Each structure stands twice: as C-alpha cells, then as structure tokens.
Amino acid sequence: MASWLMKTEPDVCSFDDIWKAPKRTTGWDGVRNYQARNFMRDQMQVGDEVFIYHSNAEPPGIAGIAQVASSAYPDPTQFDPTDPHYDPDSSRESPRWMQVDVKAVKKLPRFVPLDALRANPKLAGMRLLQRGNRLSITPVTAAEWRAILAMGGV
DNA sequence: GCCAACGTTGGC
DNA sequence: GCCAACGTTGGC
Numbered sequence: 544m545a546s547w548l549m550k551t552e553p554d555v556c557s558f559d560d561i562w563k564a565p566k567r568t569t570g571w572d573g574v575r576n577y578q579a580r581n582f583m584r585d586q587m588q589v590g591d592e593v594f595i596y597h598s599n600a601e602p603p604g605i606a607g608i609a610q611v612a613s614s615a616y617p618d619p620t621q622f623d624p625t626d627p628h629y630d631p632d633s634s635r636e637s638p639r640w641m642q643v644d645v646k647a648v649k650k651l652p653r654f655v656p657l658d659a660l661r662a663n664p665k666l667a668g669m670r671l672l673q674r675g676n677r678l679s680i681t682p683v684t685a686a687e688w689r690a691i692l693a694m695g696g697v
Numbered sequence: 698g699c700c701a702a703c704g705t706t707g708g709c
Numbered sequence: 710g711c712c713a714a715c716g717t718t719g720g721c
Contacts, residue, residue, distance in 0.1 A: 546721050550719090575717095576704075599719055657720080675702045 545591045546683040547582070548671055549645065550598040550603070558595045558606035562647040570575070572618045572641045573628045579680040584641045586682075593645060594683060594691065603658035605691060615642035632642040651695035665690040 549571065551557070561569050574580055588681050591611040597603055617638035620626040632640035670681040683691075 552719090578704095603720070677703060679718085 545586065545588065546593070546595050546688045547591060547611075548594045548681050549609075550596045550679040552599045553597040553606070554599070557648060558609075558647060561595065561609065561645065562607070562650065564647075565621070567647040568612050568644050570618075571645050572620045574618070574642060574679060575630070575640060576626060576679060577640060579678055580641055582680045582682070583643050586650065587615065587643055592648075593690070594688075595645075595647075598679075602656040603635070603653065604654055605606060605662070606654055607650040608648045609645045610648050610697075611643050614647040615641040616677045617642050617691050618642040627666065635656065635667065649697070651697040653694070655694045659694060660691070663690060663694065 553560075556569065556585040561567060571583070574583065589611055592608040593611060594605045595607045595609050596605050618628070618640040620668075621630040621633045621638065621640045622635060623629055624631075628640075630639060660669070661672055666672060666687055669683070669687050670676060670678070
C-alpha cells in the first residue's frame with residue numbers, strides 16, 4: 544500500500560468538509576497538472592492512505608487522514624463550461640483530466656503545521672518540503688508517514 | 698498583496 | 710526544439 548499527500552484549500556474543501564460529506568467521501572476534482580494526474584491514474588490504488596494538507600491556510604499543515612476510495616475516472620468538471628476548471632480542449636471521447644474519490648478516515652488529534660514539518664529532521668527529504676514544490680499530490684514514504692502520525696498524536 | 702518558483706503556451 | 714511570455718501556486 545502506498546501513501547500520499549494531497550493538498551486542498553480549506554476555504555474550498557477542508558478535511559472537515561470531506562468528513563461531513565455523504566459517506567465521508569468526495570471526488571477529488573479540479574486537478575490540472577499532468578504529474579498529479581498521472582499519480583492518480585497510474586499509481587493510486589483503492590485503500591492507499593492519504594494525508595489531507597491544507598494549503599493557502601492559516602496556518603498551512605496536515606489536518607487528517609483519508610484513503611483512496613476509487614480508481615481514477617474522468618473529472619466531470621473538465622466538460623462543464625460554467626466550471627472554473629473547464630477545459631475546452633478536452634473531450635468525452637478522450638478525457639484529459641482524471642480524479643479519484645477520497646474518503647476521510649480520521650482527523651489528526653493534533654493538527655501538524657507546516658513549520659513543525661520543516662522542523663523535523665526526519666522529514667528533511669519530504670517531497671512537500673522541497674524548495675519550489677507546487678505539486679498538489681505527492682508520494683509519502685513509510686518513514687515519513689510514521690513520523691507525521693506521531694506528530695499528529697496518532 | 699507580494700513574489701519566487703514552476704508549468705504551459707505559442708511564435709519562430 | 711528553443712525560449713520568452715504568461716498564468717498559477719502557495720508561503721509569507
């Protein structure tokens with residue numbers, strides 16, 4: 544089983560929003576980056592564990608644990624001209640953008656802020672923390688996963 | 698609101 | 710295929 548970190552802006556969709564959604568599950572739509580799409584399409588498996596990270600937040604950081612709840616399927620927002628993520632160059636015959644479903648599993652007893660992640664030497668190599676990283680979906684190693692769980696009080 | 702970093706686009 | 714221009718991300 545693989546582990547991942549997925550960024551979301553809590554003003555748009557927070558961990559609590561996923562928790563409160565029907566079946567605690569939401570479609571992870573709106574990804575418009577090929578590398579992130581390829582992670583979902585080619586590598587994610589149902590049951591993979593996911594940290595939900597709040598970006599553009601005060602403070603930014605990891606709020607909870609989720610799991611991948613579906614394999615990848617076409618993101619419907621790419622076909623909707625009224626949606627901000629509409630992509631006129633995509634087609635239903637050959638969809639460009641994919642999404643997975645994500646199910647909330649557990650809120651971390653302690654929110655783990657970005658500055659705490661940066662301060663932990665065990666996480667020095669973490670993809671999220673590398674200079675200039677903007678990727679909204681990144682792999683998490685088993686050691687990183689364990690270290691962050693401990694920081695979050697699990 | 699600023700701006701560094703990065704991905705994408707499109708002219709050539 | 711190069712690369713300048715542009716748009717976006719996301720911490721601060």
